[in-house]
Each structure stands twice: as C-alpha cells, then as structure tokens.
Amino acid sequence: MRFRLARISWIGAAAILVVAALVAIAAVIRGDFSETDGRILVTLAALLYTGGAALAGLALVDRGRAWALGWTVAAAAPVSLALVVWAVWTFVGDGGGNEEANKLAWSSVLALLSGLIATTGLLLARRRALIRLGGVAGMLAAVAAALSIAAVWSENPSDTFAKTLGVFWILAALCYFLVPVLQRFTTAGVEEHAVRVLAQLDGVEVVASRARLEGVAIEPPGPGERLFLRRRT
Numbered sequence: 470m471r472f473r474l475a476r477i478s479w480i481g482a483a484a485i486l487v488v489a490a491l492v493a494i495a496a497v498i499r500g501d502f503s504e505t506d507g508r509i510l511v512t513l514a515a516l517l518y519t520g521g522a523a524l525a526g527l528a529l530v531d532r533g534r535a536w537a538l539g540w541t542v543a544a545a546a547p548v549s550l551a552l553v554v555w556a557v558w559t560f561v562g563d564g565g566g567n568e569e570a571n572k573l574a575w576s577s578v579l580a581l582l583s584g585l586i587a588t589t590g591l592l593l594a595r596r597r598a599l600i601r602l603g604g605v606a607g608m609l610a611a612v613a614a615a616l617s618i619a620a621v622w623s624e625n626p627s628d629t630f631a632k633t634l635g636v637f638w639i640l641a642a643l644c645y646f647l648v649p650v651l652q653r654f655t656t657a658g659v660e661e662h663a664v665r666v667l668a669q670l671d672g673v674e675v676v677a678s679r680a681r682l683e684g685v686a687i688e689p690p691g692p693g694e695r696l697f698l699r700r701r702t
Contacts, residue, residue: 482517489513511557519550522581525588534600535591538607542584549577576618583607583614586645593648596655606644613637671700 492509496502526542529535556574560567587607594600616634620626626634668675675696676682687696 482520485513485517508557508560512554515550515553515557518578519546519553519581522546522549522585522588525585525592528592529588532592535588535604538584538587538591542581542588545577545581545584549574549581552577572621575621579614579617579621583610586610586641590645590648593652595652599648599652599655602644602651603648606641606648609637609641609644613641668696 489510492506492513496506523543523546526539526544526546529539530543531539552570553574556567556570559570584607587604587610590603590606591600594603613634616630616637620630620634665677666674675687676684
C-alpha cells in the first residue's frame with residue numbers, strides 16, 4: 470500500500486513538472502509572461518516543495534525513527550501549502566494589502582524547511598554517529614528557521630542578528646551535507662567480499678554481502694518492513 474502511495478506521489482511530481490513546463494512554453498509562445506502564469510508556477514513549486522516534505526515525514530514514520538517529528542512535518546506540509554497559495558493568489562501588484570499573508574507564508578516555508586532538513590538528514594543516515602549528526606543538523610536548522618521567522622516579522626533586524634542568522638544556516642547546511650558524505654566515506658573502504666552477520670539462530674546465519682555467496686538469497690524487505698529470524702513453533 471505504501472509502495473503504491475510512493476509511486477502515485479512520484480507520478481504526481483512528474484505531472485506537476487509537465488504542467489509547469491506547459492505553462493512556461495505557453496508564455497514563451499505568447500511572448501508575454503503574465504501575472505497569472507507566475508502565480509501558477511509558484512503554486513506548482515509550492516506543491517512540489519510541501520509534497521516532498523510530507524513524503525519525507527511519512528518516510529521517517531515508516532522507518533520507525535523519530536515518528537513524532539515525521540508526523541509533525543507531514544501535518545505541517547499542507548498547512549504551509551495553504552498559506553503559500555493564499556499569499557500568492559491574494560498578492561497585489563503594488564504590494565499593498567498583503568503583507569500579513571506574505572509573512573505567514575514565508576514563516577511556514579522556513580519552518581517546513583527546518584523540518585525537511587531534519588527528516589531527510591535522519592533518513593540519509595545509517596550509522597548511529599551519523600544519525601546524531603543528522604539530528605544536530607535538524608536542531609541547527611530549527612534555530613536558524615526560528616531566527617529567520619523573527620527577522621521576517623521584525624522591521625529592521627540588526628547586522629549582528631543577520632550575521633548570527635547566517636552562521637546558524639551555514640552550520641546547519643554543513644552538518645546536513647556531511648551526513649551523506651561521511652556515509653559514503655564509511656562504506657568506501659569496505660571490501661567487496663566482506664560478510665556481515667545480521668542474525669544467528671541454531672547454527673543458521675543471516676548475512677549481508679555485496680558479493681554472491683553460497684546459500685539462499687533473501688529478497689530485500691519492502692518499505693517499512695524488517696527482517697526477523699525466528700524459530701518455527
């Protein structure tokens with residue numbers, strides 16, 4: 470069921486990209502990029518962004534890791550989409566009468582970004598130390614997003630505030646991108662024929678290896694599934 474949902478989500482993402490391309494092509498052919506075209510494209514981009522965040526949250530729940538964070542991000546995604554769509558389609562060309570909607574939309578985008586960094590950072594990590602690093606990236610992103618939201622709602626943030634904000638975003642990005650880099654580094658030196666014992670019961674071992682071994686090959690578990698070794702009763 471979840472595998473089917475993931476396929477539908479990818480099909481939806483492809484459909485959004487196709488519609489966005491058609492809108493852009495129509496604007497090029499007309500020789501005029503109208504305000505409505507811009508609103509449609511921004512709405513489609515928001516749909517991709519929030520949809521990706523929702524899927525990341527659900528994937529984290531499916532993984533059984535930090536399920537509270539996963540559900541929070543998945544629930545916040547449609548709220549953020551609604552706020553962005555409200556701001557986009559009530560936008561006034563002269564900039565009047567829409568300041569509150571813009572601030573709410575940007576606040577939701579920034580808050581969701583911190584959740585997206587936290588969820589994907591945890592999803593990318595496999596080793597315990599890297600899971601902690603992904604969590605640190607999420608916490609730094611949360612602080613950076615909170616400071617950014619404060620800047621959005623303040624009139625004139627100071628230079629010191631802006632520098633502090635930049636430092637937190639840089640640190641969050643550093644920790645986030647270190648997760649996949651170190652993940653690859655830790656597996657780069659593993660021998661191709663190395664064997665890792667996952668479980669053992671009554672002389673029978675479940676092992677993992679990149680090379681072909683003698684024995685019965687086990688199909689990889691599906692999304693959300695785990696392998697168990699048990700004695701038949």
